[in-house]
Amino acid sequence: MLLELRNVVAGYDGGDVLKGVNLPVLEGSITCIVGPNGAGKSTVLRAVSGLLRPRVGEILFEGRNIAGMSPRHVLELGIAQVPQNHSLFNDMTVRENVRLGAFLLNDHAQVNRALAYVEDLFPIVRERAHDKAGSLSGGQQRLVEFARCLMLNPKLILLDEPSMGLDPRTLKAVFDTISVMHASGRTILLVEQNVKTGLGAASHGVVMESGRVRLIGTSGEILHHPEIGRLYLGGALAGA
Numbered sequence: 717m718l719l720e721l722r723n724v725v726a727g728y729d730g731g732d733v734l735k736g737v738n739l740p741v742l743e744g745s746i747t748c749i750v751g752p753n754g755a756g757k758s759t760v761l762r763a764v765s766g767l768l769r770p771r772v773g774e775i776l777f778e779g780r781n782i783a784g785m786s787p788r789h790v791l792e793l794g795i796a797q798v799p800q801n802h803s804l805f806n807d808m809t810v811r812e813n814v815r816l817g818a819f820l821l822n823d824h825a826q827v828n829r830a831l832a833y834v835e836d837l838f839p840i841v842r843e844r845a846h847d848k849a850g851s852l853s854g855g856q857q858r859l860v861e862f863a864r865c866l867m868l869n870p871k872l873i874l875l876d877e878p879s880m881g882l883d884p885r886t887l888k889a890v891f892d893t894i895s896v897m898h899a900s901g902r903t904i905l906l907v908e909q910n911v912k913t914g915l916g917a918a919s920h921g922v923v924m925e926s927g928r929v930r931l932i933g934t935s936g937e938i939l940h941h942p943e944i945g946r947l948y949l950g951g952a953l954a955g956a
């Protein structure tokens with residue numbers, strides 16, 4: 717197990733959103749969290765990445781409790797997050813944006829090695845290196861965000877709704893890229909509204925509802941669970 721949430725209770729001023737979340741993420745998996753709006757999916761990612769301090773519970777990463785650590789410390793330990801909303805600086809070039817992902821590194825040579833690595837993995841980063849990030853399409857910007865998050869060579873990558881706002885063709889390109897990141901040896905924890913695409917790309921699935929985990933299994937078990945479409949996903953799987 718690479719990451720494990722144990723009885724995590726966390727929320728905002730309005731009260732607890734996560735009401736005792738238990739969630740395992742196996743090393744080498746692509747684990748996809750699905751569930752209705754407001755279920756607490758993004759809040760789980762925020763608790764893991766250090767943006768939100770849990771009130772109760774433990775978040776174990778490689779056996780070490782990271783609950784309440786600063787985002788910077790969590791990043792140093794090897795967990796990178798790509799946020800739900802577009803996060804590139806439009807007026808900076810693609811390469812400048814990607815370099816920002818290495819802000820924790822002081823060694824210039826190390827930064828250049830990391831840049832060469834992500835450019836080999838994602839050719840668009842090299843091809844469009846000197847273009848302004850704002851001139852890229854939504855899907856291309858997503859790929860650059862992925863490239864940026866790889867600059868510190870994370871073990872675990874957190875993705876919040878990578879399919880948001882993308883047309884079907886771009887969606888496929890983005891998920892192909894997630895496969896590339898996974899094949900390069902990383903564990904992926906993602907949140908997806910697009911249940912078929914998310915679970916279809918994942919090895920494991922987690923269904924959340926009202927701040928709790930309702931179901932855990934392989935992605936196939938979750939996709940084919942008789943109750944899923946009807947109870948939790950608003951019939952999204954009906955006819956799938």
Ligand SMILES: Nc1ncnc2c1ncn2[C@@H]1O[C@H](COP(=O)(O)OP(=O)(O)OP(=O)(O)O)[C@@H](O)[C@H]1O
Binds near residue numbers: 730909
């Ligand atoms: N910054 C915040 N301050 C206060 N309440 C928040 C904040 N962010 C989220 N919430 C509340 O927490 C609950 C869970 O939100 P969260 O964003 O984790 O849900 P989600 O499952 O990711 O939903 P969605 O599918 O809409 O992205 C919601 O009721 C939401 O209104």
Ligand SMILES: [Mg+2]
Binds near residue numbers: 757
């Ligand atoms: Mg969300």
